[in-house]
Amino acid sequence: MLTSDRIELALESAVHRAGDAGSPPLLASALHYAVFPGGHRIRPNLCIAVAAACGAPFPRETYAAAAAVELLHCASLVHDDLPSFDNADTRRGKPSVHAQFGEPIAVLTGDALIVLAFETLAREVAPSRLAPAIAIVAGAVGAPGGIVAGQAWECEAAVPLADYQRAKTGALFVGATMSGAASAGVDPEPWRMLGDKIGEAYQVADDLRDVLCTAEELGKPIGQDAARTRPNAAAQLGIAGAKSRLETLVAAASASIPDCPGRAALCKAIELQTRALFPRQLTQVAA
Template sequence: MDVVTRIEQALDGAVREAESSGAPPRLAAAMRHAVFPGGARIRPRLCLAVAKACGTEDYPTAFAAAAAIELLHCASLVHDDLPCFDDAAVRRGKPSVHRAFGEPLAVLAGDALIVLAFETLARGAVAQLPALLLCVGRSVGMPFGIVAGQAWESEPRVDLARYHRAKTGALFAAATVGGAAAAGVESDCWRSLGEKLGEAFQVADDIRDVAGDPDDLGKPVGRDAALNRMSAARELGIDGALDRLDLLVAEAADSIPRCPGGAELRTLIRLEAQRFLPKELVRVAA
């Protein structure tokens, strides 16, 4: 069975826990709408790739960590789409959760997915639970997690790299640190890889917001300009943002700690980077 199928099964099993008999049916439906069908599942695949590179034999723990990280990502998308933030009508090619179920249920669905992520860790990652709770928790909250990243949008001034590290890099760092922790090896040395990849992904997202096709992306474009939001493409220009992306991908590949599967992981990262951009710009990320 391929990795993506197993990720989908792990996520489905987690969401089914929230759909148990007696649960509010519309809230349960809103949670499922937020998780399925998913996007590229980049974060859980990265978590599992790091665990494999570190030589893990504890795949249940790795899959629990991967599923928890993806549930947190889905929760962040639900909240990010709300009228008080992006007011996005579409996500992953279908109505955003607040458009499909209303704003109150969208807020609650995002909250419930956050809690479900930690329940998933507690059920499936017993051996490495303390380390995983710490690394995943810090990737979400304050002072450097995705909540802080979203909050930077409400500040009058912010350093772009700091904003990207929190808004996007923090959950990528959880994937790399969490994958190593699931393998039972020293994990903090994997943080730089996740932060670099997360920043690269956010720079690419900024570029897609300017140069991407909304049908291909499954969400509107031009939102950064419409919301007067900080963006690598707006600050550096397209060419400068592409140069920044190229540098970050190279730095990410170079930052991989010594491990049994390091060469394979390095190749995977370079190949995955090609998926970050519109097809006509792929050459820069290669």
């Protein structure tokens, strides 16, 4: 079975459990709606690619970790889109969860997805690897340094830019690489840098898309950073400067990959996948 199909299957199985008989029907529908159809599933693919490079001796655990990371990503999108945050009416080319189901169900959907992520790990990960798996994922999501903290920096008057970006975007990529390694029974710590660099690259690419793309191409509103006076790399460095920063980060990501059986293939995959994130308009921009 293709990796992408197995990711969808792992997510389907988790979401199905939560929306099982006895679940309030609107919540069950909203949980499915928030997770399917997905975006690029970048984080679970990264988690699985890392585990594969390490030999992936426990594939069920790897797919559980990948699903957990993606469920948490989906939860963060649902809460980020809420009226009190980005107030985004569209996401992935369709109404956002609160636009479709109302605000209370959107808050609860995010909550239920967070719980489901940990439940999924607990179901699949072997006892000897479960505590570290949860610590990695919780660190990537909660306070003080996970994506929830990243979002909370937007409520502060003074924002340390590096802390903000690392928490808001980088943390879940770090969660993906470290979970992938841990799910293969390998020390996850050396895999932190890879997630960190890819996360930073992703943030720069996202900043470029916010400036370069149309809302139709993105499936969500554009110009959000300027509208909310959030820091944006393309605004700070210029388009060419941001593109060059992106190239540097992709190279640093590849260079950071620890020794492992599948290192060469992982380097190539990371390079390809990260480039796929570049807005297509960048090919028309001189570096």
